[in-house]
Amino acid sequence: MEAIYLDNNATTRVDPAVVEAMLPYFTEQFGNPSSMHSFGNKVGLAIKKARMQVQELLGAEHDSEIIFTSCGTESDSTALLSALRAQPERREIITTTVEHPAILTLCTFLEKEGYKVHLLKVDEKGRLDLEEYKKLLTDQVAVVSVMWANNETGTFFPVVEMAELAHAVGAMFHTDAVQAVGKVPLNLKDTKIDMLSVSGHKLHAPKGIGVLYLKRGTRFRPLLRGGHQERGRRAGTENSASIVGLGKAAEMALESMAFENTIVARLRDKLETAILAKVPRSFVTGDANNRLPNTSNIAFEFIEGEAILLMLNKFGIAASSGSACTSGSLEPSHVMRAMGIPYTAAHGTVRFSLSRYSTEAEVDRVIQVVPEIIAQLRKLSPYWDGDGPAAEPDKAFAPTYA
Amino acid sequence: MWDYSDKVKEHFFQPRNAGVLADANGVGDVGSISCGDALRLMLKVEPVTDIILDAHFQTFGCGSAIASSSALTEMIKGKTLDEALKVSNQDIADYLDGLPPEKMHCSVMGREALQAAIANYRGEVWSDDHEEGALVCKCFAIDAVLIEDTIRANNLCSVQDVTNYTKAGGGCSSCHEGIEEILVKVMVERGETFKHGAQPKEEAAPVGMTNLQRIRKIEAVLESVRPQLKRDGGDIELVDVDGKTIYVNMTGACAGCQMEALTLQGIQQKLMEELKEFIKIVPTKVSSLSRAMKG
Numbered sequence: 001m002e003a004i005y006l007d008n009n010a011t012t013r014v015d016p017a018v019v020e021a022m023l024p025y026f027t028e029q030f031g032n033p034s035s036m037h038s039f040g041n042k043v044g045l046a047i048k049k050a051r052m053q054v055q056e057l058l059g060a061e062h063d064s065e066i067i068f069t070s071c072g073t074e075s076d077s078t079a080l081l082s083a084l085r086a087q088p089e090r091r092e093i094i095t096t097t098v099e100h101p102a103i104l105t106l107c108t109f110l111e112k113e114g115y116k117v118h119l120l121k122v123d124e125k126g127r128l129d130l131e132e133y134k135k136l137l138t139d140q141v142a143v144v145s146v147m148w149a150n151n152e153t154g155t156f157f158p159v160v161e162m163a164e165l166a167h168a169v170g171a172m173f174h175t176d177a178v179q180a181v182g183k184v185p186l187n188l189k190d191t192k193i194d195m196l197s198v199s200g201h202k203l204h205a206p207k208g209i210g211v212l213y214l215k216r217g218t219r220f221r222p223l224l225r226g227g228h229q230e231r232g233r234r235a236g237t238e239n240s241a242s243i244v245g246l247g248k249a250a251e252m253a254l255e256s257m258a259f260e261n262t263i264v265a266r267l268r269d270k271l272e273t274a275i276l277a278k279v280p281r282s283f284v285t286g287d288a289n290n291r292l293p294n295t296s297n298i299a300f301e302f303i304e305g306e307a308i309l310l311m312l313n314k315f316g317i318a319a320s321s322g323s324a325c326t327s328g329s330l331e332p333s334h335v336m337r338a339m340g341i342p343y344t345a346a347h348g349t350v351r352f353s354l355s356r357y358s359t360e361a362e363v364d365r366v367i368q369v370v371p372e373i374i375a376q377l378r379k380l381s382p383y384w385d386g387d388g389p390a391a392e393p394d395k396a397f398a399p400t401y402a
Numbered sequence: 403m404w405d406y407s408d409k410v411k412e413h414f415f416q417p418r419n420a421g422v423l424a425d426a427n428g429v430g431d432v433g434s435i436s437c438g439d440a441l442r443l444m445l446k447v448e449p450v451t452d453i454i455l456d457a458h459f460q461t462f463g464c465g466s467a468i469a470s471s472s473a474l475t476e477m478i479k480g481k482t483l484d485e486a487l488k489v490s491n492q493d494i495a496d497y498l499d500g501l502p503p504e505k506m507h508c509s510v511m512g513r514e515a516l517q518a519a520i521a522n523y524r525g526e527v528w529s530d531d532h533e534e535g536a537l538v539c540k541c542f543a544i545d546a547v548l549i550e551d552t553i554r555a556n557n558l559c560s561v562q563d564v565t566n567y568t569k570a571g572g573g574c575s576s577c578h579e580g581i582e583e584i585l586v587k588v589m590v591e592r593g594e595t596f597k598h599g600a601q602p603k604e605e606a607a608p609v610g611m612t613n614l615q616r617i618r619k620i621e622a623v624l625e626s627v628r629p630q631l632k633r634d635g636g637d638i639e640l641v642d643v644d645g646k647t648i649y650v651n652m653t654g655a656c657a658g659c660q661m662e663a664l665t666l667q668g669i670q671q672k673l674m675e676e677l678k679e680f681i682k683i684v685p686t687k688v689s690s691l692s693r694a695m696k697g
Contacts, residue, residue, distance in 0.1 A: 302462065304467070306464035307467075324438040343436050347462075380461055382441075382461070397462070400432050400514075
């Protein structure tokens with residue numbers, strides 16, 4: 001049984017061409033790019049090339065705006081902490097309720113340090129209210145951090161417009177774009193976005209490499225101080241093999257941008273339409289008309305996501321869920337809760353995230369397997385009665401909190 | 403992904419006694435929909451003998467919730483109600499060859515479901531005042547509510563105190579930041595400030611146990627594990643008890659065995675459960691005999 005990997009928003013396989021590009025940098029090209037001799041020089045040139053490859057993918061004006069980091073989380077932390085340190089007189093942050101923990105947990109921590117954090121709410125489709133945002137924008141705001149696309153639902157936020165609004169009050173704008181980079185065309189030079197986070201392993205580069213885009217002229221305070229690497233903005237010897245890998249992956253992502261938005265999007269739509277048609281009491285979460293081309297998040301009512309994933313895994317299918325159990329927490333996904341999805345559906349959300357390696361045959365197989373699994377689990381559910389939900393599900397089963 | 407035992411997987415993929423029990427005369431619905439785990443237990447009880455003739459379940463929940471529901475029905479069938487009530491959540495976990503601590507915390511509701519179903523059968527109303535908070539200590543499955551209540555009830559002021567009273571933080575120690583945060587919050591309420599390095603309260607000796615009783619209890623635990631050790635050609639002896647530290651000597655095949663650390667960890671866990679306090683077990687190379695002779 002061939003494994004079917006539909007969890008590409010969690011991580012992606014490293015493209016074989018990327019691995020090939022990286023290999024020499026583990027062996028003969030082992031030099032430190034800071035060194036004066038030819039060992040280092042060649043590595044330095046390779047990093048320069050990678051920087052330009054990333055620059056092109058992001059549509060950045062200058063290659064010096066690309067800072068290599070270790071991961072998306074480091075880029076996020078660097079961006080927010082830099083914005084706060086560079087403007088000590090501003091004590092407020094604006095972000096959203098549905099950000100990745102890399103932002104939310106950091107903001108909770110910053111709140112304890114005395115900063116005021118505003119969390120923008122979303123509606124039932126995961127959309128922001130720009131009027132609410134405008135009201136919060138004052139000269140007290142140091143930085144606004146809003147993700148480009150949500151990792152669970154794929155829903156886009158209007159970051160380009162939000163960056164303009166932030167600039168109007170002199171606040172910096174950061175976006176966590178780890179899910180968007182490589183899937184949607186970017187042209188940062190025409191935007192007011194000051195900082196943007198990239199994670200290599202979301203676009204077929206290896207884990208352990210990320211980028212912080214920093215628009216020229218944006219005031220900056222480094223997180224890591226020490227060496228002169230990355231023009232002193234991120235000290236630490238370069239992860240040269242991974243940087244080269246990310247460069248290659250960026251180049252390939254740019255080449256397959258059209259494929260991602262046509263073929264992959266069509267496969268995603270086929271998967272989603274077929275499952276919704278075959279499975280009663282299931283629905284798409286997020287904004288289906290404005291989202292990443294590879295992501296489909298479907299809520300299956302009255303059953304729990306971890307159980308669905310275990311069953312899928314038995315059929316060799318990998319996906320992920322917003323249930324509490326899959327994360328070891330006591331609440332289902334904060335994204336689902338923010339959209340007001342009831343618990344009986346939020347726990348049963350499954351995210352299918354495709355890549356350019358996903359095939360029609362794989363999608364057909366998933367379409368065949370999923371309805372069976374859902375039916376089987378619903379037979380065990382106290383909310384389910386025969387072929388449909390119990391007459392009044394919430395009254396049919398109202399457990400004592402134990 | 404969770405590291406589920408084969409037994410858990412088996413009960414998840416082929417659950418026993420799943421579905422509605424048509425002629426049930428005792429039904430218990432328990433769980434938390436916000437946590438994502440809830441269970442309906444249906445019993446058919448023989449009115450004269452109080453024997454459980456049949457038991458079925460329906461579960462909204464994760465793999466371990468479904469597997470533990472299945473296990474519970476298997477365990478209680480044929481038992482009288484009183485016998486069935488002796489089944490603890492730990493028994494269910496043991497029946498399934500263990501569960502991850504996070505799962506013990508929220509997805510094993512067998513005992514509560516049983517109490518509810520039996521109350522329903524007897525025409526009583528069952529309520530549970532159990533309150534759950536976010537899991538803080540993952541080593542011992544201790545949640546924030548328990549920690550907070552314990553700090554408040556005993557005026558605790560250090561992480562070490564919390565570990566002594568609840569075991570929380572006694573394992574990998576990665577939750578110490580979380581425990582400090584709770585301490586800060588509760589101490590502010592009573593008008594104090596948390597200071598790192600505050601003297602822990604005096605040792606929380608279990609209530610009503612003298613030193614002699616405590617040592618006897620320790621010996622009883624060691625006695626209970628001795629047969630297993632002997633089976634592998636080893637043995638254990640108690641060398642000394644110094645406050646929270648229990649010195650033992652591993653002998654025979656146990657001495658220097660690669661599994662020694664693991665064995666000791668198991669014994670330490672057992673001791674903590676029996677003594678209801680946090681202790682540390684330390685192996686010594688000196689046997690009690692040679693110590694006595696030197697003394």
